[in-house]
Amino acid sequence: MRLTCFLLLSSAVWAANVDLLVTARYVVTMDATRRVIENGALAIQGTQIVDAGPAADLLKRHTAKQRLDRPRAILAPGLINTHGHAPMVLFRGIADDLNLQDWLEKFIFPAEARNVTADFVRWGTRLALWEMIRSGTTTYADMYYFEEVIADETRKAGLRGVLGQSIIRFPVPDAKTPAEGLARTERFLQQFKNDPLIVAAVAPHAPYTNDDATLKACRSLANKYGAPLLIHLSETKKENDDSLKEFRMTPAARLSKLGIFDGPTLAAHGVWLTDSDLKLLAAKGVGVAHNPSSNMKLASGVAPVLKMRAAGIAVGLGTDGPAGSNNDLNLFEEMDLAAKLQKVSTGDPRSLSAEQTFAMATIEGARALNLAAKTGSLEKGKAADWIAIDLSEAHALPLFNVYSQLVYALKASDVRDVMVNGRMLLRDRQMLTLDTASIAAKAAAYQVSILASLKK
Numbered sequence: 184m185r186l187t188c189f190l191l192l193s194s195a196v197w198a199a200n201v202d203l204l205v206t207a208r209y210v211v212t213m214d215a216t217r218r219v220i221e222n223g224a225l226a227i228q229g230t231q232i233v234d235a236g237p238a239a240d241l242l243k244r245h246t247a248k249q250r251l252d253r254p255r256a257i258l259a260p261g262l263i264n265t266h267g268h269a270p271m272v273l274f275r276g277i278a279d280d281l282n283l284q285d286w287l288e289k290f291i292f293p294a295e296a297r298n299v300t301a302d303f304v305r306w307g308t309r310l311a312l313w314e315m316i317r318s319g320t321t322t323y324a325d326m327y328y329f330e331e332v333i334a335d336e337t338r339k340a341g342l343r344g345v346l347g348q349s350i351i352r353f354p355v356p357d358a359k360t361p362a363e364g365l366a367r368t369e370r371f372l373q374q375f376k377n378d379p380l381i382v383a384a385v386a387p388h389a390p391y392t393n394d395d396a397t398l399k400a401c402r403s404l405a406n407k408y409g410a411p412l413l414i415h416l417s418e419t420k421k422e423n424d425d426s427l428k429e430f431r432m433t434p435a436a437r438l439s440k441l442g443i444f445d446g447p448t449l450a451a452h453g454v455w456l457t458d459s460d461l462k463l464l465a466a467k468g469v470g471v472a473h474n475p476s477s478n479m480k481l482a483s484g485v486a487p488v489l490k491m492r493a494a495g496i497a498v499g500l501g502t503d504g505p506a507g508s509n510n511d512l513n514l515f516e517e518m519d520l521a522a523k524l525q526k527v528s529t530g531d532p533r534s535l536s537a538e539q540t541f542a543m544a545t546i547e548g549a550r551a552l553n554l555a556a557k558t559g560s561l562e563k564g565k566a567a568d569w570i571a572i573d574l575s576e577a578h579a580l581p582l583f584n585v586y587s588q589l590v591y592a593l594k595a596s597d598v599r600d601v602m603v604n605g606r607m608l609l610r611d612r613q614m615l616t617l618d619t620a621s622i623a624a625k626a627a628a629y630q631v632s633i634l635a636s637l638k639k
Contacts, residue, residue, distance in 0.1 A: 202605070203227040204247035206238040207258040207571060209585050213546045213560040217538065219585050225258060227567045230379075230605035235561050253571045256599060257585060259541075260560050261321025261568040262514040263548030266413075266451040266472035266501030268327045270299070270307030272314065273629045274506035277637075283419050283481045286507055295328075297636040298629075299356035304329040306625045308336040311505070313617050314512045315342065318595035319570040321603045322549070322558055324449060324472065324501070326386040326413050328357040331371050334381045340616045341608045343568065345449070345552050346375075347386025347413040350401055352393050361397040365404060372408040380604060382411065382554070389415040390434040391422055395441055402443050411447040411553060414438070417460065418452035419483050435460035444469050447553050451501060452477075453491065454484040461487070465494040470551025473543065475520040477503035480510075485528040488521070488535060499548030500540075515595045518544050522590055537590040571600035 203226075210223030212235055224241040226234035234241055271291075278290035304327065315323060322343040325333055330348040337344040348371045349355065350364040358364035368385055375383040385405040387393045393401070405412045417423055417434050426434045435456060438444060444467035451472040456464070464471065473486050491498050500517045503509045518540050525535040549559025558568045572593055574582060579597065582588050601609035608616050 199246045199248045201226045201228045201233060201245045201247045203249045203251065204241060204245055205251045205253065205258060205569075205571070206241075207253040207256045208574060209257045210235060210561060211257055211259040211541075211585055211589070212562060213260050213542060214562050217542075223258065225561060225567075225569065227602075227605060230566055232561060232563055232565050232567050232569075234563060251600070253599070255574045256571045257574065257589065257593075258561065258569055258571055259589065260545040260558070261570050261601065261603065262319045262544050263499060263552065263554075263559060264315065264320050264323040264502055264512065264514055265449065265470070265499030265548045265551050266324055266326075266474055266503055267311075267512065268504035268506070269311035269323070269325050269333060269512075270304045270327055271504040271506035272311045272512070273298075273303060273307040273626065273633065275510055276507065277633070278507045279480075279510075281481070281507070283483060283508075284421065286481065291506060294633065294637065295356060297639065298633055299328055301329045301332050301357075303629065304332045305336060306622065306629065308333045309340070309617060309622045310626050311512060312336065312340040312342060313614065313619055313622055314505075316340065316601050316608050316614065316617070317598065317612075318513050318515065319572065319598040319601060320512065320514055321568040321570065321601060322552070322554065324384075324413060324552060326388070326451075328355055330383075330386075331374060334371070334375050334378075334383065338378065338380050341380070341603050341606050343380050343554075343558065343566075343603055345382040345384055345411060345413070345554070347384035347411075349386045349388050350393065350397065351388045352397060361393065361400075365397075365400055368401075369404060369408075372404070372410055376408065382552075383408075384411045384413050386413040389418075389422070390437060391425065398438065398443055399441055402441075402446060406446045411449060412443065413449045414443070414451070416450035416453055417455040418478075419481075420455055423455045433457055433460055435463055439463050439467065449551055451503070452483070452486065454478055454486045456487060456491070458490070461490055461494045461496065464491075465496050470497045470499065470553070472501035472551065473498050473521060474501045474503040474509070475517055475524050477501075477508040479520070479524065481508055485524060488525055489529065492539075497547055497550035498543055499551035500544045513595045514544055515593060518590045537584070537586040540590050541586050566603075567605040568603050570598055570602075573597045573599045
């Protein structure tokens with residue numbers, strides 16, 4: 184009898200050819216054919232998706248060590264936030280209803296000088312990671328200070344990140360000079376080279392906060408390590424006007440002339456890109472992060488997203504920093520706003536459909552970050568980066584079109600499960616990789632110290 188039991192157990196273990204089988208009411212693949220599988224499933228082995236298709240077929244083909252059934256949910260690729268400044272969550276609401284220059288120069292830069300340390304960045308990143316995981320983001324791009332701390336916390340929490348060490352011409356919390364910033368960046372690139380979750384990047388803040396020599400040094404350093412470069416570009420009319428006055432060319436034309444686009448590049452905002460600029464970016468393969476909430480809140484303008492897409496530019500969605508240019512890290516909100524902003528600005532309700540918008544939050548965002556071979560869709564061979572979105576609440580019923588529901592009806596709070604690289608980060612709305620109680624307590628403590636610093 185004992186021998187029989189052992190043989191049966193051995194047979195069951197041997198027969199399990201995948202680690203996890205997940206079933207759902209719908210699987211939104213975002214593959215090349217935009218396949219939506221009703222009553223679908225994913226098979227996952229280790230860090231990868233090994234099969235996606237109708238649940239009935241996968242249940243015949245695979246025996247799983249674990250099974251997760253979500254009959255009232257959508258399985259979708261994890262959302263990709265292509266631009267942000269994660270630790271700035273600790274400055275959430277510190278200064279609102281201002282234009283970009285006043286917001287930066289009168290409030291943010293002084294507040295950062297008085298408060299930002301490695302410890303501040305660590306706890307701010309943890310708070311941001313909590314918010315992003317809970318709202319279905321599985322990959323994000325970041326530009327800030329002490330980026331090695333951000334990378335360390337991101338890796339521990341299990342998110343995927345394209346993380347850029349910021350370089351700027353005036354003294355900042357982690358570097359007094361651009362040369363010091365470049366040296367710190369090189370150490371950062373070395374530390375996280377070939378990391379499975381972290382892509383270390385070089386992040387000159389913007390054309391207007393760096394001189395030509397520093398910008399060229401940033402590109403050279405990025406190319407030395409095969410790293411991407413992240414930069415703000417043409418966010419405001421003033422930025423473009425100042426560039427035309429000083430350099431007699433747009434910011435994009437200046438960067439192109441300097442060779443800054445000669446390598447993987449992600450440009451954030453692009454609100455004031457000209458038609459000539461768009462041709463430049465398309466020719467160089469530059470990705471763009473569209474930040475609708477930030478551009479609206481700071482009254483920066485409406486980015487020419489339709490023209491960007493028509494030019495062949497990969498356009499993703501971003502939240503920007505949560506310190507007043509947006510105030511949250513909610514990509515469900517960004518999807519809704521992105522679609523509606525293009526409609527109202529063009530006067531055409533057909534502009535930027537729900538399906539196109541969801542693509543920007545997933546596979547197009549992955550393309551903008553040069554990660555499309557790894558993430559952004561649910562396909563065999565891709566990383567197991569997926570989210571389950573619950574369909575039980577009143578606002579999710581009824582459901583006639585999956586993309587419409589995802590972009591216009593469903594909310595961040597509907598996210599039930601999150602997996603990145605084969606690791607569950609959120610299950611049944613419970614955080615698995617972060618101590619949320621300690622993060623909340625630390626955020627409250629920082630609120631007190633930040634308020635005190637502003638009175639000095």
